[in-house]
Amino acid sequence: MADHGTDTAVKMASNEVPFGPLPGVAEAVAAAMGESYRYADHMATAVAEAFARSVGVDRERVAVGPGSVGLLQQLTLAYAGPDDEVLYPWPSFVAYPQFSGIVVANQVTVALKRHSIDVDAVLAAITERTRLVFISNPNNPVSPALRSGDLLRLIEGAPSTCLIVIDEAYREFVTGADVPDALGLLADHANVVVLRTLSKAFGMAAMRVGFLIGDPVVVAAVNATLIPFAVNGPAQAAALAALEQRDEVARRCAMVIAERGRVAQVLRRSGLGLPASQANFWWLPSGNRSRDLALALERRGVVVRPFPTGIRVTVGLAEENELFLAALDEVRAGHPDFFGDWGLPTERLAGSTADFLDRLDVAIERLRAHAVAAHDGLTRPVPAETEQWEAAQIWAHIAEFGDYWLGQLDAVLDAASEQPVPFGRTRRDAHRIAAIEEGRLRPVDVHLDTIERAADRLGALVAELTADDWRRVGLHETLGEMDVARQLDEFHIGHYEQHADQLDELTQGSG
Numbered sequence: 113m114a115d116h117g118t119d120t121a122v123k124m125a126s127n128e129v130p131f132g133p134l135p136g137v138a139e140a141v142a143a144a145m146g147e148s149y150r151y152a153d154h155m156a157t158a159v160a161e162a163f164a165r166s167v168g169v170d171r172e173r174v175a176v177g178p179g180s181v182g183l184l185q186q187l188t189l190a191y192a193g194p195d196d197e198v199l200y201p202w203p204s205f206v207a208y209p210q211f212s213g214i215v216v217a218n219q220v221t222v223a224l225k226r227h228s229i230d231v232d233a234v235l236a237a238i239t240e241r242t243r244l245v246f247i248s249n250p251n252n253p254v255s256p257a258l259r260s261g262d263l264l265r266l267i268e269g270a271p272s273t274c275l276i277v278i279d280e281a282y283r284e285f286v287t288g289a290d291v292p293d294a295l296g297l298l299a300d301h302a303n304v305v306v307l308r309t310l311s312k313a314f315g316m317a318a319m320r321v322g323f324l325i326g327d328p329v330v331v332a333a334v335n336a337t338l339i340p341f342a343v344n345g346p347a348q349a350a351a352l353a354a355l356e357q358r359d360e361v362a363r364r365c366a367m368v369i370a371e372r373g374r375v376a377q378v379l380r381r382s383g384l385g386l387p388a389s390q391a392n393f394w395w396l397p398s399g400n401r402s403r404d405l406a407l408a409l410e411r412r413g414v415v416v417r418p419f420p421t422g423i424r425v426t427v428g429l430a431e432e433n434e435l436f437l438a439a440l441d442e443v444r445a446g447h448p449d450f451f452g453d454w455g456l457p458t459e460r461l462a463g464s465t466a467d468f469l470d471r472l473d474v475a476i477e478r479l480r481a482h483a484v485a486a487h488d489g490l491t492r493p494v495p496a497e498t499e500q501w502e503a504a505q506i507w508a509h510i511a512e513f514g515d516y517w518l519g520q521l522d523a524v525l526d527a528a529s530e531q532p533v534p535f536g537r538t539r540r541d542a543h544r545i546a547a548i549e550e551g552r553l554r555p556v557d558v559h560l561d562t563i564e565r566a567a568d569r570l571g572a573l574v575a576e577l578t579a580d581d582w583r584r585v586g587l588h589e590t591l592g593e594m595d596v597a598r599q600l601d602e603f604h605i606g607h608y609e610q611h612a613d614q615l616d617e618l619t620q621g622s623g
């Protein structure tokens with residue numbers, strides 16, 4: 113405010129939540145001040161126990177540190193030195209290069225692909241000298257998250273001699289059905305380490321309390337590097353009070369999540385594409401004018417965080433988000449040149465991305481409703497065919513086609529050639545028929561889970577398609593050349609809609 117001579121400003125730059133401390137936290141801190149002339153418990157034992165209980169892990173798997181950045185520094189001190197390699201996708205969290213630099217490790221960075229972590233490239237970059245791999249999931253500052261198949265492929269493809277650190281600072285904001293909770297991976301993988309924090313969703317950024325969850329051997333090595341009494345007494349009291357407030361945390365996160373989705377669609381409809389965020393911030397892929405854009409927003413009282421290739425904006429209260437949108441509109445009107453290097457579709461293409469995403473949400477919501485409804489009878493045959501289906505076959509088909517068509521879309525997008533890429537299958541494909549026959553015996557809730565996961569991956573991919581991606585063309589055996597929009601209509605989003613329509617028919621049939 114002093115820099116720009118303004119008398120109000122909103123801070124949307126550091127990924128805190130905008131709600132103030134959780135109930136009971138300030139009181140717990142005040143009460144703990146009475147004991148602040150004595151050293152607190154160095155190991156924060158009660159906090160470790162409360163956290164372990166709250167997430168369902170063994171207490172000996174938990175280390176408490178001064179924020180998750182404190183634990184990141186401890187991990188780096190414990191596990192990496194000169195001649196070792198520390199690997200991380202980039203852009204990612206700025207602490208990764210900072211701490212790797214302190215221990216003079218070789219820093220290996222791996223570029224993102226379509227705004228997401230490129231697992232194949234990460235695996236290709238791992239060597240026998242790699243000690244630590246930092247995966248921010250969701251990835252700060254870019255906002256998308258790795259899905260379960262990719263994360264598992266990374267973990268299983270990496271040698272057991274390197275620690276895979278899954279930094280889940282934003283876990284509580286994740287909504288993607290296929291984004292894994294890395295705590296579930298610990299039991300089978302001794303080299304996986306998870307980081308969590310009370311700074312974000314729990315609203316305790318200034319109190320500095322974070323958690324590392326991993327193999328007890330790693331926990332012991334990390335604890336050996338903890339600065340004595342680094343997690344202070346009032347912070348421990350605050351953590352105990354905050355961990356009691358899981359319901360309130362969930363309620364607050366739901367508000368952030370709703371605003372995150374609303375504003376992202378407003379931005380796309382206004383002609384500015386952005387990746388689908390799984391965290392409490394948006395990434396604006398503003399490219400080489402990011403600094404100028406951030407400064408222009410700041411002059412209008414909206415403080416955001418610029419990076420070399422984009423801007424990170426923390427989700428605020430609805431009225432703060434409106435101030436951000438209004439400031440962005442104003443800057444856009446006055447400085448269209450700041451938007452000339454945008455890394456995702458702009459104008460009409462951004463709007464049609466928004467339309468596809470909305471349609472996908474609606475279609476999956478319809479399927480969710482159908483999963484608890486009764487169906488009866490057989491579908492009408494599609495034109496020029498005789499086949500009729502019962503509901504169980506429809507479910508089996510929806511569940512099997514999601515993965516299949518995502519694989520085909522990937523193939524079209526990744527093909528080296530600019531020529532139309534042969535892709536797809538027809539109604540008579542043997543794998544398709546077998547999958548439907550086999551799947552019709554499976555319960556609907558199992559299918560719905562599979563469907564939601566595939567739709568989650570599809571939504572993330574659609575949001576990240578570049579203008580070049582949209583121009584890709586596939587060559588289908590019977591339907592001929594199809595661009596990506598037509599593929600989405602025919603095989604993905606329109607396909608979910610078409611089968612939701614069929615289920616509608618069978619619900620009416622069942623009276």
Ligand SMILES: Cc1ncc(COP(=O)(O)O)c(C=O)c1O
Pocket residue numbers: 126127178179180181182205248252279281308309310311317320321322
């Ligand atoms: C990916 C990631 N990890 C860790 C942190 C640090 O959080 P803490 O406050 O727990 O140190 C942040 C904060 O910005 C973050 O974005």
